[in-house]
Amino acid sequence: MKSRFYLLPLALLAAPAAAHATTYMSVEQAQALMFPGEALKPDPRALTDAQVAAIRKDSGESPLSRELKAWRAADGGWFILDQVVGKHEFITFALALDSAGAVRSVEILDYRESYGGQVREAAWRSQFVGKRHGAALKLGQDVKNISGATLSSKHVADGVRRLLSTYALVLAPSVH
Numbered sequence: 220m221k222s223r224f225y226l227l228p229l230a231l232l233a234a235p236a237a238a239h240a241t242t243y244m245s246v247e248q249a250q251a252l253m254f255p256g257e258a259l260k261p262d263p264r265a266l267t268d269a270q271v272a273a274i275r276k277d278s279g280e281s282p283l284s285r286e287l288k289a290w291r292a293a294d295g296g297w298f299i300l301d302q303v304v305g306k307h308e309f310i311t312f313a314l315a316l317d318s319a320g321a322v323r324s325v326e327i328l329d330y331r332e333s334y335g336g337q338v339r340e341a342a343w344r345s346q347f348v349g350k351r352h353g354a355a356l357k358l359g360q361d362v363k364n365i366s367g368a369t370l371s372s373k374h375v376a377d378g379v380r381r382l383l384s385t386y387a388l389v390l391a392p393s394v395h
Contacts, residue, residue: 335368
């Protein structure tokens, strides 16, 4: 009979840790933060096979979805909503580009991993500001790694590079 009481605590120790999901802001809140006082007009795109292939070739990363969630800012910039996989779960992030295609800011909207949320820290995200299409954004070289958040750091950097390619190949040509 005593052994049953010992099994329960051991079973609890063996149970997998629950995923930790945090929503930091909504899409609307991110838009207001990244483009204060500016009107954003939805401009979604359905990526073609050719565009997906071109983005993959240019950035080294494939889009996770063929639905490009983009909004055009009144000042000529772009707000793009996207996701990357952290270690196991999706990280939802937004990229704000100025009218010339340079990064204005990066915001993390949702983070679902149990650790590694340091990618949300402003100092880490600020290293993307001013980057343009063609920037390597390689972890450990162009982008600082965060100990304990290596995969999240790498995947957010890869996602920013992929969206810069997407801007250059899909969004920028439609502006002219």
